[in-house]
Amino acid sequence: MGHEAALGAYTKFDFTHDRRTFPVYRRGAGPAVVVMHEMPGLHPQVIRFADRVAEAGMTVFCPSLFGQPGRPVDRGYVTATMLGVLCMRREFLVWRGDRSSPVVDWLRALARQAHGECGGKGVGAVGMCFTGGFALAMMTDPSVVAPVLSQPSLPVGRKGAPTIGVSREELSCVKGRLAAEDLSVIGLRFKSDKLVPDARFETYRRELGDRFEAIELEDEDAAPALIPPHSVLTLHLKEDGPTKAAEQRVIAFFRERTGA
Known part of the structure; x- marks a missing residue:
């Protein structure tokens, strides 16, 4: 079973949409995240x-989009996976900031199925790092009501990085839903994180206004890890202090919006 032993409490299934298939790990009961x-x-x-999301009364759906499910993080693993993802141009738009990655269509379909199976007011979605901005683009599907953008790092390599990885049409749809349905978006980052520059969060603020809740953390808030402060909800999460408060805010947001 190898690294997948870490997912022993989860049920695994393959989800296919538009000729794309990825494994998904599911756990819990209640509305979907x-x-x-x-x-x-x-x-x-x-x-x-x-x-922790499942323990708070929700059903989590964890797609495995790249890497080896359950494998611990180390530098060699990060480097090898990064190189592999850069070659997956059919799924991930690493450099372009004017539209969402093709894999987002698959994620929207997963959210629709999860909502149909689990009920509730809608589906929560959280992206992290490479997937950080995907939750915003997923809002073009009516099932997604609670998007969380944790250290959204795409697109990479753009000076100032004011772009946010969605098309104008997608952004217009999101803004319409935020106003019409009284929804909101949470974004998280460490202020020093060069992968999530100031300009990107300023774009969120400009485009989404008071519907965007920014949680921005200092370096001293981060737990020690093999990389500089970046992963708010995972590698750099402390079990007390501002990062723990951010984790709890996200879980409460999911509970409130999905009706858990």
């Missing part, structure tokens, strides 16, 4: 966060 892992994969700290 889609937990999208960060680089390099569905590692133990992402699973820990998903466990």
